[in-house]
Amino acid sequence: MPTAADLLVDCLDAEGVEYVFGLPGEEIEELLFSLRDSPIEFVPTRHEQGAAFMADVHGRLTGDAGVCLATLGPGATNLITGVADAQLDKSPLVAITGQGGRERLHKESHQALDVVRVFEPVVEWNAQITDPEIVPESVRKAFKLAEYEKPGATHLEFPEDVAREGIDAEPIAVRDQVRRPDPDDESVERAAALIADAERPIVLAGNGAVRTRAADSIRALVDRLEIPVVATYMGKGAISDRDPASLMTLDSGPNDEAARAIERADCVVAVGYDIAEHDPEGWNPDLEKAIVHVDAEPAEVYRHYNPDVEIVADVGAALGAIDDRLSSDACSLWCRELHDRLLESATEPPDEDDPITVRNALPLLRDAMADEDVLVSDVGSHKMAIAQSFPAYEPNTCVISNGLASMGIAVPGALAADLAVDANVVAGTGDGGFLMNAAEIETATRLGCGFTIVVFNDDDYGLISEQQVAHRGEHAGTTLSNPDLVGFAESFGIEARRPRTWEEVERAFSEAIPSDELTLIELRLED
Known part of the structure; x- marks a missing residue:
């Protein structure tokens, strides 16, 4: 009869996983042999942190959760830095760790830690798989929560005795990812009015502008309206830096000229921006700017980032709706010469x-x-x-x-x-x-x-x-x-x-x- 480890690997295969990055260990022996007999390639790495970083970057580039694997104790704790990096960088990642048999977890034992509690502060969700019957639901939930906007890290702990138990079950079918709703008309109208009334509007492209594949929507809006764009470090590439509208990143220029440009702006359209990327106190120190927040989640509560309008919706759809409400002469490239200087200096x-x-x-x-x-x-x-x-x-x-x-x-x-x-x-x-x-x-x-x-x-x-x-x-x-x-x-x-x-x-x-x-x-x- 197939084991719970075989079922878990079948679930990974159903999720479209191609690689599992990790280190071998005694408590994940059953899982390693199940991986060997599957279409999924297990990649032995030289350190668990490296494995987690590999899963992190895989998730960020593909949008599909990268998977890393480690044994219990030090194997699990070595994953933490890369898992936490994925969580704060909004990269979809699923971490799987082994654990000793349930018969020894109630007492002090070799290498045993409460790994679920250790991971709790750095993941979207995590759980111990306590019974083979819950493998399909646990894996599906781990991937769904890791990949759902805003994405991040999840974690599953798999005790070795559970992994060896027999089970005859199938993975849960993977459906299309849940789509964020379209923006509400009232918020779009208010946002468009703020932008149209501004003398020096600017788009601030954050991590979410790239992560949600909203670059085409940003570029369409910028091409028609000629509104300048400055990016966070993680928003680089949302607009081509060859585009006359690009001011590169917030600190670009010999004397942080891009930062001074956003300080001059009177309306900031923050697209997919997280305040963890760049402290808004740096560009909104006097709390004087009108701010339009366009993202999949409401803005964090922060004195220097208190948006006048929040459009919580599919980012691309929200930008398209704003574009539809604005006339082509609503904005201008009020700092075009700065773009030329920045690009010339950088190249x-x-x-x-x-x-x-x-x-x-x-x-x-x-x-x-x-x-x-x-x-x-x-x-x-x-x-x-x-x-x-x-x-x-x-x-x-x-x-x-x-x-x-x-x-x-x-x-x-x-x-x-x-x-x-x-x-x-x-x-x-x-x-x-x-x-x-x-x-x-x-x-x-x-x-x-x-x-x-x-x-x-x-x-x-x-x-x-x-x-x-x-x-x-x-x-x-x-x-x-x-x-x-x-x-x-x-x-x-x-x-x-x-x-x-x-x-x-x-x-x-x-x-x-x-x-x-x-x-x-x-x-x-x-x-």
């Missing part, structure tokens, strides 16, 4: 004698990548440069974690991206974040992945150093020493380069990124 290549810095390297990186290629950024000072100065031309082509903002995501995230998209992939990372999950290079080579890892190396936790110097004039506790990163990469059997001139950097990018090879490029940063 101008470095001079031969310019120092090797992240910002100077980004124009060459952008030039080597096609519009649809994907850059997965780690977290650190390089993330700030990428967010502010790397133009994005299509949605979901610049993946930045800015909810939990966890270091270590780039290499495992790029691996997941390489499996998920038909485009070239680049992992942009600092030396600190790189070495946190660099072992996943072995996982990538085992899978035959081909992407480019660019390591910006300053032997320091650079972002923290910058902040300390700004506060105190010096830094402490941030200096690192690193191995020979080229030799380290080559030990995995992959290509590695350390270009020292801009000509060598340009050649390294142009040769590595379009290739199908896994390559590491180390850029030694200069002051």
Whole structure:
């Protein structure tokens, strides 16, 4: 008779799962053999955090929940950072952890923790599967809640004795995802009136603008009305940065010119914006702006983000309804010259004698990548440069974690991206974040992945150093020493380069990124 583990894997298959990322363990033995005999590929990773980051980025790029798997105790707790990252970045993810047999959970026992309680603060929903009969409902609920807007993480705990029990049952059929309602006419009319009355309206495109696939609706509205758009870090690509309406991201420009532009705006149309992405106090310090909130959920209650109108509906439908209510002369590109300056600054290549810095390297990186290629950024000072100065031309082509903002995501995230998209992939990372999950290079080579890892190396936790110097004039506790990163990469059997001139950097990018090879490029940063 099939086991509960077989049934759970059948349920994963019914959900369309292709990969399960994780580490093996004694308490998930039954599940591992069920996966072996299924169409789903189990990907053994080198650390559970890497597995969770892979599931996180898979979910963000595809819209379908990524799945990560770990055993009990330390396996489960090692997943937490990546699961929490998915939750705060609104990426659909389902985590599955093993557990000891129910006969020993009432007392202290080896590696046993109350994992359901541990996960409680960082997931949408989680539960222990206490009986084989509830497997189909539990899996269907985990995926439905993970993928429903706003998406996030869910968790299932699977005790080993339950996994071994016999059960003859079928998965619950997967239906179309629940669609958010169309916007109500009264809210749309009020929003259109606010925008029409404004002298300097602006669209603030957040994570949800990309996540809900509303980019086409934003672009249609912008093309007709000529209203400027500024994005959060996670909203990059909602509008092409080539579009004259784009002001790139909130902090773009040599002196945060985009931030000053939104400060000048008198009406902000916030599309798919979460205040966790960027504190609204920075752009609405005096509480003077009219705000239109367009999202799948009501706005968080916050003094500096108290919208005049909230349209809680399907985001694309809401934007289309607003567009229908406004005349083509209702807005104007009141800061077009700023766009030209921002794009020119972001795409101008470095001079031969310019120092090797992240910002100077980004124009060459952008030039080597096609519009649809994907850059997965780690977290650190390089993330700030990428967010502010790397133009994005299509949605979901610049993946930045800015909810939990966890270091270590780039290499495992790029691996997941390489499996998920038909485009070239680049992992942009600092030396600190790189070495946190660099072992996943072995996982990538085992899978035959081909992407480019660019390591910006300053032997320091650079972002923290910058902040300390700004506060105190010096830094402490941030200096690192690193191995020979080229030799380290080559030990995995992959290509590695350390270009020292801009000509060598340009050649390294142009040769590595379009290739199908896994390559590491180390850029030694200069002051």
